[in-house]
Amino acid sequence: MSDVKKVVLAYSGGLDTSVIVKWLQETYDCEVVTFTADIGQGEEVEPARAKAQALGVKEIHIEDLREEFVRDYVYPMFRANTLYEGEYLLGTSIARPLIARRLIEIADQTGADAISHGATGKGNDQVRFELGAYALKPGVKVIAPWREWDLNSREKLMAYCQQHDIPVDFSSKKKSPYSMDANLLHISYEGGILEDPWAEAEEEMWRWSVSPEAAPDTPTYIELTFDQGDIVAIDGVPMKPHEVLEKLNKLGGDNGIGRLDIVENRYVGMKSRGCYETPGGTIMLRAHRAIESLTLDREEAHLKDELMPRYAEVIYNGYWWSPERRMLQAAIDETQKNVSGVVRMKLYKGSATVAGRKSDASLFDESIATFEDDAGAYDQKDAEGFIKLNALRLRIAAGKGRRQD
Numbered sequence: 001m002s003d004v005k006k007v008v009l010a011y012s013g014g015l016d017t018s019v020i021v022k023w024l025q026e027t028y029d030c031e032v033v034t035f036t037a038d039i040g041q042g043e044e045v046e047p048a049r050a051k052a053q054a055l056g057v058k059e060i061h062i063e064d065l066r067e068e069f070v071r072d073y074v075y076p077m078f079r080a081n082t083l084y085e086g087e088y089l090l091g092t093s094i095a096r097p098l099i100a101r102r103l104i105e106i107a108d109q110t111g112a113d114a115i116s117h118g119a120t121g122k123g124n125d126q127v128r129f130e131l132g133a134y135a136l137k138p139g140v141k142v143i144a145p146w147r148e149w150d151l152n153s154r155e156k157l158m159a160y161c162q163q164h165d166i167p168v169d170f171s172s173k174k175k176s177p178y179s180m181d182a183n184l185l186h187i188s189y190e191g192g193i194l195e196d197p198w199a200e201a202e203e204e205m206w207r208w209s210v211s212p213e214a215a216p217d218t219p220t221y222i223e224l225t226f227d228q229g230d231i232v233a234i235d236g237v238p239m240k241p242h243e244v245l246e247k248l249n250k251l252g253g254d255n256g257i258g259r260l261d262i263v264e265n266r267y268v269g270m271k272s273r274g275c276y277e278t279p280g281g282t283i284m285l286r287a288h289r290a291i292e293s294l295t296l297d298r299e300e301a302h303l304k305d306e307l308m309p310r311y312a313e314v315i316y317n318g319y320w321w322s323p324e325r326r327m328l329q330a331a332i333d334e335t336q337k338n339v340s341g342v343v344r345m346k347l348y349k350g351s352a353t354v355a356g357r358k359s360d361a362s363l364f365d366e367s368i369a370t371f372e373d374d375a376g377a378y379d380q381k382d383a384e385g386f387i388k389l390n391a392l393r394l395r396i397a398a399g400k401g402r403r404q405d
Helices: 015-027 047-054 066-078 093-110 125-136 154-163 241-254 279-295 298-316 323-335 382-399
Strands: 006-010 031-038 059-064 114-116 141-143 179-182 187-190 220-227 230-234 259-265 271-277 341-348 351-358
Touching: 006 015, 006 093, 015 031, 015 154, 031 047, 031 093, 047 059, 059 093, 066 093, 066 241, 066 279, 066 323, 093 114, 093 125, 093 298, 125 141, 220 241, 220 279, 230 241, 230 279, 241 279, 279 341, 279 351, 298 323
Parallel strands: 006 031, 006 114, 031 059, 114 141
Antiparallel strands: 179 187, 187 271, 220 230, 220 341, 259 271, 341 351
16 A cells, blocks of 8 residues: 555545544555535535644645536536436436546645545445546546445444544534435435335425425515526526525525435445435426427427436436536537526425426417417418328228237
8 A cells, every 4th residue: 555645535524534534544654635625515614624634634625616516517417407217306416526526636736646535335426436537537546445444333433533533523413314415406315214215204304495385375486597508597687507506495495395205226236215305406407498398399309308318327327527428418518509588487385387488599489389360370281191191100000900909
């Protein structure tokens, strides 16, 4: 292990990563550089500086990446209306490529030999961090302590802290029953009673949203302005991407929107039950599909929907920096050139519904779509030939006695 002289660690300041700092120093006899990212997790990140300093860390990087996170990762993903397995809005998955990129960049800046993370050996995050790192720096060494050490319980981690005088602020507090991960797009919950798929999530678990039953009895209406597939204003007020998501999280949470309880298939092979709160993302998805319904050609929209599950799987599995994601992104972004306009949303007791949409680039032609007299814009007699041509193969098969049941 003598070849590792300096390691950049993705550092939260919590129990696990604080132990990892000391473990790296002892096991690898190396200098540790810490990197802490603010991607909207809702907690102060600056206290991580004092914790790292107390552990003897001399190079400490703390960065506000909220705007970059939403602008360069969340927004591009939402242009595809991305859902993993039809439900999950990929809140954890989409944050990992940004963190991986900054780990590599800081390693290059500081002359580090390796990077390290606190993801466990059972989860998807180890895959996402490391696939990203190898794509950006093929020869980088990755140290994953959870795959090396025997500190596989909270009790062992706490004993290690006491043995090595590691300051952990919450060491004496009651442990949350859930494993949580938060950023501007969502907050996730795993573990505890959620490990039983039959058990209903406790109401006190949810942090960002009220229950639909407790939401206001009057609906909230908002207008979202889109420019080439991205929301650029709320109720006519221009906002940066991260400001949009912050605002929609508040509005959605206040109206009981965005709760999800699913069992998903992890890339590493197991099924996992998780609960998610994605209030702003839920509103964004519904509104984006609404503006696309006006502005996308039928075949363009249908092909895009066919590509989406593959695109979602690529992101979920950690291949953001892959050639296939770039290829899919180019195709998706091409479809968004005319996806501009305004969508009016109604937020009410857990639901986000479309109340109106308009666009200068709309393909909706009222003179053709009307049930009233269309003044010859559409000749209904033409439909007869259209139907007969499309029925030809069915008629031939039926005429040959082919069974249709």
